[in-house]
Each structure stands twice: as structure tokens, then as C-alpha cells.
Amino acid sequence: MKVEEVITLDNGIHYLLIEEVEYEEKKYFLAVESTEDEIVYSNFKYFLETQENGEFFVEEVDDTTLVRNLTLIVSASQIAETYPELGKQMLEELESH
């Protein structure tokens, strides 16, 4: 899976993949619920991507700490564009933890 794709889960819900985050050698996606026509809702989730027999599975991240870390990573990359020092500091802090 990759960013900018719309995935459809087995429960029929569509998600738009917005950001990709590599964390502890696992691939996470920040996704937002959307319709087939890509009308998005304010329902963001982090998905852990897994593969089995060439098929993709996603697992919603519900661990608060993990969500926070993923959010920080995403934010750090965004903040780094505007505030390079802050972004750097943020990533360093994450690494130190």
C-alpha cells in the first residue's frame, strides 16, 4: 500500500491513505475515512500494515503511546518544514525515548 491510495476494507469502509510512517521497522499509515468518491470524514486512524500471502491487512492502532509517537513523527516532519529546529528537536527526542 502507499500514500494517496483509497483502500476498501472487508467491512466496506473506505480509507484514504494520507501519510506513511516507518516506526520500529513497521509500516503505519495515517488514514482518513472516506467514501468511494473520496469525500473524507474527520475520522483519522493509524493503521499497521501487514501482509500475508500477498494480501494486505490493516490493523488499527489503539495504543495511546504508539498513536502519540506516530503523530509526533508525522507532526515532526510537518513542523520541520516550517520550524526545522523544532522538527529536529522533536525527532531527536523521539529517538532518545
Add this chain to the structure above:
Amino acid sequence: MMYEGKIINKATIAYLKGLLSEQTLLDPLAVESTEEKEIISAIRILSYAKINTDEEEAKLAKDSSYEKKSERTIGGISFAGTNKEILEQATQVRDCLKHNPLVKMDSAIASKTLYKENDTFELTLKDGEVLTFKKPIIVESINPSDIASTEAYLKSFYEKYNKEALQKYYKSRKYKGKTPRIPYPHELFVFTNGEAKIRKSTEPCTYYEKVVELTSVKKDRKKAKHFFQKRKELALAKKDTENKKEESNVTTKRHKVINRVPGKEFFKKIKDYFVKEGEEEEWKQAWNSIVPFAIAGVFLSVFKFTPFGDAILKGLVSCIKFVPKAFINASKLIPYFRGQLLLSSAMLSACTFNLIMLISLAGVGVFTCVAIKKRLKKIKEKTVQESLQKESETKEPEDPKKTEEPMPPLLPDLEQAEKNKRESTINIGNLSGCMLRMNEVKTQIKECEFLQENLDDPIAAQNNLEVFFNTLLTQENEKLAEGLVDEPTYNKNVAVLTNAKNDGTLLNQHNNEIRKRLDERIAKLKYKLDLLLEQYDIIHFGSSAQMTAGKGKTI
């Protein structure tokens, strides 16, 4: 999630700036500190920028001067008109915001912001220009210095339907070799220090805002207070809903992805729209590098299609190879020529070209040989100089007695140098320079030896003593004049010097010092002379050996 994307950014900045604790960042609802509450409230307000017009409406409705004209800023949007009109406008905006991206226009930018039907906004800028936006936008301009650039940017945005503005942004931004990223529709425009910047938000909606510095967040605390309570209630309600949802979906956390397609509406449109800009830039660069070759290619192609041009080209190609071949090929091209004149001119051109080529080649050959020789000469000189320098740095001066040994005869070497001069002119400069330096050193040695001998001469010794005494006396006078010594000390020093002069101590001291210095000087000069002799031998016999093979090196 506790935060939505646009809030987490600001909250994280606040956290990194030390304004919020980690616990608050993690769970803003559990915060107890008033300071942090206010900051969170401000962040929420500034992030959401939603217009909570409920209270404003109530105030306006209660206002006795309902028909009085005024200007008000509600939720960051400036409204002008009677209170009734303002209320209507604010209601329209609020309704619009329920289904559309957020709108916020600072009063400093637009003196009047009116929401029109069909989801359009009419903005009246300070200079009276009215802009109508098809989609709601959100702009906050807190820093007054940003107003001018923001206005200009908005105009640009408006005129070019966002395309040119983004293009301008991309041009102004230093990518350092990276390919310009396709902007997401949910990217935020950030106005900082008068420059339009862009940053990506996790909020997938099209809106624009100015980055809110936390210094300005504090200013909005009062305004933020009444929002916080409401936001808290909403957040709590949302949290409860999420918890319930999570509980109901405990067993279905893991889902299989049954289909995945590339984003169309959300990303592709933007990609199709903007990627051309990036490609255009790349193509422009590529084109700039190709243009000369393309022009040359077109010119040659056109030229080749003419009989004369074709013949000339073939003739030139042949001429580059060999003269005879060129003539043969040229003769084969006769059917292409239309008349004797063309043939003659082509042959003449070919011959001239060939002659020029030969002369050029010969010139290049000669030039290359000369350059190589010069280069070798320089390398050799440099090597010798480096070795001499290295030796002089590392090698200690030998025993002076050793240097008093008879110097190697210079005359035969000079004769040999004169002989080699006839054979080669390469090392003339080096030999002459080396000999000159040797003569100088020899002269200096002789001068030193002469001075040493004269030290024992009574007349010279007396003269030296007077000079030495006067020098010391002058030094003492200067010390007194500068106040370094007082008068009694000065008198005492002068008396000591005079006594030393009279009893011969000063003379002995002076002579010993001079003799010692001269010895050192002579030793160094002799050592230098040895090095020069060695250099002379290297240059002389080395070059001689190279130039006259079989003679051997006599070093």
C-alpha cells in the same frame, strides 16, 4: 485520537516550547493547570477557527441598537453593516462552515468580508478592490507586517485560481535538487515574515491559514475561555463515542484490504493539475541543454538535403580522415555537383580545410611537446626545492669543523655546465641560479670570516667596543626617557657599563658574543653551501644524464 491533525501540530509546538507538559499533550482533558488550559483553548480556537456565533448572536439580539451600523469581528471574520446584517452574515458563514472548509479572514486584511450565495465569499481589500472567492478560505494575519504580502498573495491566488500562487511558491522555495512535491489539497498556506510558505496538515480539507505563533495565542486567552468549555464537552462526547465504538469493534480490529485504488478525486486531480508545472520546469532545463544540439542537428539536416550541402558535408568528413581519401571521395561525389564551379569550390574548400587541419594538428603537437617539457622542468625544480627544504628543516647543522673542509671544486662543474649548455638549454636557468646562490653564500662566509679575524685587531676591536658601548648607553637613555628606570638606577647602570668598558670586560663580552654568532652564521652558511652544491650536482648531472644517454651519472 485525542487530537485532530491541525491541533496536534500547534499543541506539539507548544509542548516543544515548554508551554505544555507531556501529560497535557497526551490528554488535554485531564489538564489542571489554568495556564495550560488557556493555551489549549487558544490552540483549539485558532486551529478550528470555527465561529461560535451563539454568544455573539445573543449579544447582538439583545443589543438595543439593532439597526446601528458597526464593524465586528466574529471568529476572526470581519463583518460590517448593521447588527442585523452582521447577524445574518455570521449565520450564513456558520451554516457554510458546517459543510465547508473553514473561513477566517482577519480584519486587517479585508475591511469587509461578505458571504454570498453559491458558496462564494466576497472580500473587500483595503484599497477597495473586491475579490470573490469561489471557495471559502481561511487566512489569519496577526502580524501587521504581513498584511501587504498577504494581500498581494491573495490577489495572486484569486487571479490565477491558486495555480500561479503555488507555482510562485515552488519557484521561491529552495528544493536543493529535490523534485517539487505535489501539493496536497489539505496543505496549509502559512504566512510567516511576509513570505508565503506551505506546510502539510493531516487535516484533509482545503483551507489556508497563517501559522499562529504562540505569543499571539496568549493574547487570545480571554477570547478563548468560553470556547474551551464547549470544546471540552464536545471532546468528551467524542471520546465517549469513540470508546463505545471501540468496544463494539474489539473483535474486528484487523481488517483485510479487499481493494485499493489510486486516489482520483483527492490526489489525482491535484496531481494532473500541478504536475505539469514541475514537468514544465524540468522540461525547460532539459530543453536548455538540448537546444544547441537541436539547432545544430536541424541546421545540418537541412544543409544535408541540399546537393551542395550534402557534398560539402561528405567532403568534410572525408577530409578529416586523410588527404588522398578526401580527394577520392570528393571525386566520387562528382554526380552530386552541378557544374564545374561547384566542384572546384568544393575541392578548394576541402583542400583548405585539410590544410588548416594539418597546420592545427602540427601546432597542437608542438604546443603539447613544449608544454610537456615545461611541465617536466617545473616538476623537477619543485622536487629539488622540496627535498632541499625538507632536508634543511630536518637535518641538524653538522660540526662546523667539518664544514671547514675544502669545498668541492666549482670550476670543473662550471666547465661541465658550460659544456652541457651547448647540448641543452633546459637547465641553464637552474645552473646559473644555483651558481649565483653559491657565490653569494661563499661571499657571505668570507665576510663572516673577515669579521672574525678583525675581532682580534686592536683598532677594529676599539671601534667595535665604542659602537657596542654607545648602543648600550643609548638603550639606557631610552629606558630613562620612557620612565622604565629611575635616575639612580640609570646612573648605576651607566657606571657599570663604563667600568666594564674601561677594564676590558665589555670588550671581551662583546667579542665573545660576536664570535659565537659569527661561528653559528658561518656554520649555517657552509651547510647551505653544501646543499647548493648537492642541488647543483643533481641538476647538472641529472639533466646531463638525461640529455646525453650513456654518459652516466657521476654523483
